[in-house]
Amino acid sequence: MMPPGPPTFASAGATNVIGALLEQRTGQQIAANRAWRVETALKPVLRDHGLETLDQLVGRLAGERNGPLADAVVNALLNQETSFFRDAGVIETVVEAARALQAETPGRRLRIWSAGCSVGQEPYSLAMLFEELAVSRGFAMPEIVATDVCPSALARARAGRYSQFEIQRGLPVRRMVTWFDSIDGEWVVRPELARRVQFRCHNLTRDPAPIGKFDIVLCRNVLLYFASAVRRSVFDTLRSATREGGLLVLGAGETVIGQTDAFRPSERFRGFYQADGGQPAPARVSVR
């Protein structure tokens, strides 16, 4: 292990190369006001690979652009900040919207896409609420598909194992004891909840949308990391995956206004966006 040393120094060139790698792999950009985060986020990677500076890291990356080191760098730079029931009011409105949509199309199983699900708290939060609704009111359990670009985040999501800090953020204790087991110091999602969520690796900027139409698409706190041209293309991908009249849910600081005509603000569900009008062709964008 590398002994503690002086702070590493990130040259602008190194930061640019690392930023380009992230954008090439995921479409995400490192905003100028978040460049400071690069060095902090990559410290564990530097330590694990016996490197001292970001310039050394860039030198190593030049020889293995697609190897495990590059994977580790990209994974470390992706913001995986999330929590159970993040913005609880939004999650509750998703359930309210699902009930309304189901009432309009009885007999059809609703489909929900959690795009950019990180380590899984959002889809598991939805699954908990829908399971409870199924028991209390006989609501038909929707199909929940959850995707993320980061394989390591998806692996954690599928395993459904959370630390003491992660499990306590946003998750009421009664739901914690109902849906999780305490195993070896971690909190592990119970199989009956885990089987309600399908996790898939998916790159919003390159891959076609998952097959079939979704009634509700959640893509919260993801688009803010994309350049505007990429964001427009991602909106088209999200629209191509959304059923006519279906809903798009964005993060608190995100909007469709002025960015796409594929969705318009929902009149029924405050803060949500409704898919209507002509449907664009499924779009892909090159971020090279």
Add this chain to the structure above:
Amino acid sequence: MKTCLVVDDSKVIRKVARHILETLNFTVREAGDGREALDACLTDSPDVVLLDWNMPVMSGMDFLRALKESGISEKPKVVFCTTENGMAYIRAAIEAGADEYVMKPFDRETLQSKLQIVGVA
């Protein structure tokens, strides 16, 4: 401003909790055991009690039972905050009437989240 009564026999934990709670705009009162906490609640009930499990004189669980039987008109929300992190302890606390449960160690985000869940933050 909401009031939180921090009940813990550790001065250090009370100090840490007070610091976090004050940044969350709570007025903080302190008690070193369940008996002191019960007296404080009967005198001037806080909005929420942050309650340790193991304490001298009166434990957290005994405090919870006594609070239930006290007939106090405006019962505070009770959030256990303890190193007893096993499922059996958590279930027992819920059955005894605790509103939420914080496993130590905790941080600001955890505490804020739990206080939001019980509707006081």
